[in-house]
Amino acid sequence: MAPAAPEPLLFCKNAPEVPVSDLIVRWGGLRAVAAFTIKSLLIIVLGVIVPLYALDPFGATHTPAVEIHDEAEVLDDVALQTTLEDIGFRRDIRLAVFTTDDVDPYASSDTVFNDAVLDYALKEQPSWISTADPDVWADGLVILAVSPQGRWVGCYFGEDVKVDLRTQQKIQDAAKSSFRLARWDVGLETMAQRTADFVGRPIPSTEVALLVAFVSLAAALALLAWMFWSRREARDAYKQARRHFTQITTDYDATQIRAGTIPADDAHGAQVLARFAWFEERYAGLVRLFSDFGSPRGAQWFMSSRRRRAQKLAASAKELDRVDDVIAAASTFLTLGLGWEKVWENEQGPVHEDLASYAALCTAVVNRTRLAHVSFDVETDRAWIQKRRDRLAAMTVELAQRTLTPSAALNELDTIAAGVHSRCDILARRALAADTSRLGRERLGRYEYSRRSSAYRNSGPDYLGWWSARSGRMHYNPATTIRINSKSPGLRAPGLSSSGTGPVPQFSRPVANLVTGYSRASTYTPASSSSGYHGSGSSSHFSGGHSSHSSFHGSGSSSRF
Structure with a gap:
């Protein structure tokens, strides 16, 4: 008698035993709520705090210490000072405004105005x-300078408030349209406002700040999506596990009875019974897994460990449910019980799929050798394929007439499958060997190497579960065949015998792997050497040097307007 399906538990087995509020209990326990809270806080940090910090729209509350040095006598000093003091900075700033016409208006050097400001x-x-380093500007100082007659504009910064040359150019460009109209106060106010936008920002570059904000926001959205994806995957996996487990439990008694009808002295029956013994052992373990898993609630579904455990539970339950189906199929077919025709039709599926792949290989060989101007005949192979298809149809009739035993039919399927693999390999080698050129020999070598590799012997694609026939696409379920293939459940059962590496016989892997190996080898072409182009280019920068004061290297630059 099968053990009853485990009843849902009220709490996770790892739930804390210390007293907690009803709300925390309702949400799944202290551990789950704490993990959920941490993830939620991380989302808030990434989605809100980091973008705000990078863009820094706040904190511009510091009034600058403004000083006006209008040597060109073009400003309304009082009005401009009042205006500039109303501009908020993110830190304490000494804002100096300097105008001068003591500049050669015909000088073309981009350091002439820098020298004039430094000389002053x-x-x-x-x-x-x-005072600490006489070759740089004082800390906290920002100088905004303009030469009305010389048509120069510049900005200069202390080491602790300096910005890059690109930002300096933006500050200067902001005022040029006003300066061209001789609106000196307006231009300097615009420069001061732009300076306030940049100075003191955590990330001075607007482009970098936007990138950081975007990446952080994207990470927050990704984490949020991952949390809900994980929750959905966990719940779906658990529902799937419950569904399979319910089916296994319902059919458990019938499965034991069916297993008793399978002949143990038959090779195919013996391997099914070996999987049944493994099934019974795993069934008891599955009951324990369900009991340990409990009935999660609230924040517990958002835990990654819960999703992984649910998926493991679903995979185990699904595999046992499939073993259950194999046992039922074996009992029905080996005793030719009611419905054996459907089991036999499904059992032929892998062989039909391999024959279809063999036929596809014939077509590929003909097309490829024709391109290489090599005459190649595959009619013998195509005739063999048709004979095996005819034989499969005849076997169905013989089973119905009881002139062919189920065990013999399964053995003959093994023989046909082994023959398909052997003939496909021979055909591929013959086709590649037909090209006697150096490249042809290299292609054959690549094919043979891939056949000897452990990756080919121990892995490869699984059966698709369909093959193409004249009447259309025919479907079957490779996971429920009596004969073992790479998608068969219970392959880890002790006592399974095989003729290949690992628990799966080599001829029970899809022959499509051979077709793919031939296609890759036959189309292989050595990589040709290529020459790279090394072009020349030019770069420019916004100069900020001081030509007549070679040792001075304070931050700042100037440009014409």
């Missing part, structure tokens, strides 16, 4: 120069 600082405003 050295002579009139020594506090603009750092």
Whole structure:
């Protein structure tokens, strides 16, 4: 008698024993709620805090210490100072505005204005120069400078507030349209506003800040999607496991009875009984797995470990359910019980699929050798394929007439399957050997190497579960055949005998692997050498040097307007 299906448990077995609030219990326990909370906080950090930090729209609350040095006498000092003090910065800034016409208007060097600003600082405003390093501007200093007659504009920064040359150019460009209209106050105000936008930002570059914000937001959305995907996968896997387990439990008594009708002295029956013994052992373990899994609730479904356990549970239950189906199929067919015709039709599926692959190989060989201008005959192979198809049809009649035993029919399927693999391999080798050129020999060598590789012997594609016939696509279930193939359940059962590496006989793997190996080898072409193009290019930068003061390297630059 099968053990009853486990009843849903009220709590996860790992739920904490310490007293917790009803809300935490309802959501699945302290551990699950804590894990869910951490993930939720991480989503908030990635989706909200990091983008806001990168873009930094807040914190511009510092009033700059403004000083006006209007040597060109073009500004309304009082009005401009009031306006600039209303601009908020993200940190304390000493904002110096400097105008001068003591610049050669015909000078073309891009350092002439930089030198003029530095000369003024050295002579009139020594506090603009750092006391710690006289070759840089003072910390916290921002100088916005313009030469109305020379038509120069510049901006200069202390080491702790400096920005890159690209940002400096943006600050200067913001004022040029106003300067061209001789609106000096407006232009300097615009420069100050743009400077406030950049100075003190966690990431000075707008492009980099946008990239960081986008990546962080994408990561938050990905984590959120992954959490709900994991929850859905866990719930779906658990439902699937329950469905398979219910089916196994319902049919358990009938499965034991069917197993008793399978002849143990038959080779195919023996391997099915070996899988049944494994089935009974795993069934008891599956009951324990369900008991350990319990009945998750709330935040428990969001835990990765819960999803993995649910998927393992579903895989185990599904495999046992398939073994159950194999036992039923074996009992029906080996005793020619009611419905054996359907079992036999399904049993022929892998052989029909292999024969279809063999036929496809014949076509591929003909097409490929024709391209190589090599005459090649596959009519013998096609005739063999048709004879085996006719034999499969005749076997059905003989089974119905009881002139062919089920065990003999299964043995003959093994023989046909082995023959298909052997003949496909021979055909592929003959076709590749027909090309006696150096490239042809290389292709044959690649094919033979792939056949000897452990990757080919121990793996490869599974049976698809269909083959093409004149009447259309024919379907079968390779997981429920009596004969073992790579999709058969219970392959780890002790006592299974095989003629290949591992628990699956080599001839029970799809012959399509051979067809693929031939196609890859026959189309192989050595990679040709290629020459790279090494072009020339040019780059430019926005200069910020001080030509007459070679040792001074404070941050800043200028440009014409």
